[in-house]
């Protein structure tokens with residue numbers, strides 16, 4: 504289990520301190536795939552670097568597998584870091600070494616005998632689907648293949664935790680999908696806990712079970728991906744899940760009040776709500792935006808309606824009678 508308890512990180516800069524993380528508390532269970540998402544500058548990289556103590560928190564505790572990392576000696580920390588490995592957006596492979604030598608490298612550092620290291624490296628190249636690239640150099644590989652080698656190298660010390668810092672951000676959508684499949688496969692086969700840092704919703708939706716949304720160094724909300732993404736409660740969550748600030752331009756806030764409806768399951772998403780409001784209640788709403796998404800094999804719908812101000816309460820009472828629909832009024836900025 505990874506536990507961050509009231510972690511804060513302040514960087515010194517010429518113009519004063521920068522509070523990159525403010526009182527962040529998170530628990531990531533063993534074997535989970537946990538996404539940390541947020542806009543640029545939200546503190547994602549700082550957070551992930553605090554998990555393996557590449558950054559030392561200014562305050563708070565980092566506990567991995569029951570061991571408190573932030574009070575360890577450098578030697579203890581080096582040993583603990585073998586269990587917490589990391590992959591990066593730019594792969595960070597050693598370009599003068601072959602793929603096999605890259606995968607052997609962390610084993611060399613930790614004193615594994617050469618023959619054993621080579622045997623394990625070959626198994627890992629097999630696991631990531633590139634057994635034939637052992638003697639190739641990184642520059643001879645595509646970005647997706649380089650990330651596979653980086654994953655093999657990260658697994659060389661038999662870690663318990665794999666940290667992925669924007670690991671697919673430099674890849675095209677198809678390759679991204681393949682790498683995410685590989686990470687999920689490794690999580691299932693080896694039981695490794697995975698922490699995914701990303702600014703892409705699609706990445707979190709594809710592989711994560713849980714997610715925390717970071718905003719300005721603070722955890723704005725956290726929970727199951729299906730729950731957070733179906734009905735985000737925080738302003739930062741709504742900005743991520745329902746982008747489209749232009750919505751505010753397409754209806755007159757003086758004449759209509761806006762509500763966001765979120766639906767769960769295919770029966771509810773199939774309900775002709777707008778038509779029923781019109782035919783049964785005589786309320787003519789405008790649909791400002793609407794979408795459906797699939798999360799964890801469930802279908803979720805979201806619709807932003809403009810309801811004529813004079814009929815607002817009647818419409819809300821009617822919608823309240825329907826099951827599996829969550830309704831909330833949103834302000835003029837449509838968050």
Ligand SMILES: Nc1ncnc2c1ncn2[C@@H]1O[C@H](COP(=O)(O)OP(=O)(O)OP(=O)(O)O)[C@@H](O)[C@H]1O
Pocket residue numbers: 514515516521522523541542543544545546547548549550702
């Ligand atoms: N070494 C540093 N010195 C000073 N400020 C820093 C340092 N590292 C990060 N920061 C600041 O901390 C804040 C959080 O940065 P961080 O890189 O963690 O965000 P991020 O969410 O990962 O952003 P991005 O998605 O753009 O990488 C930013 O304001 C950044 O400028």
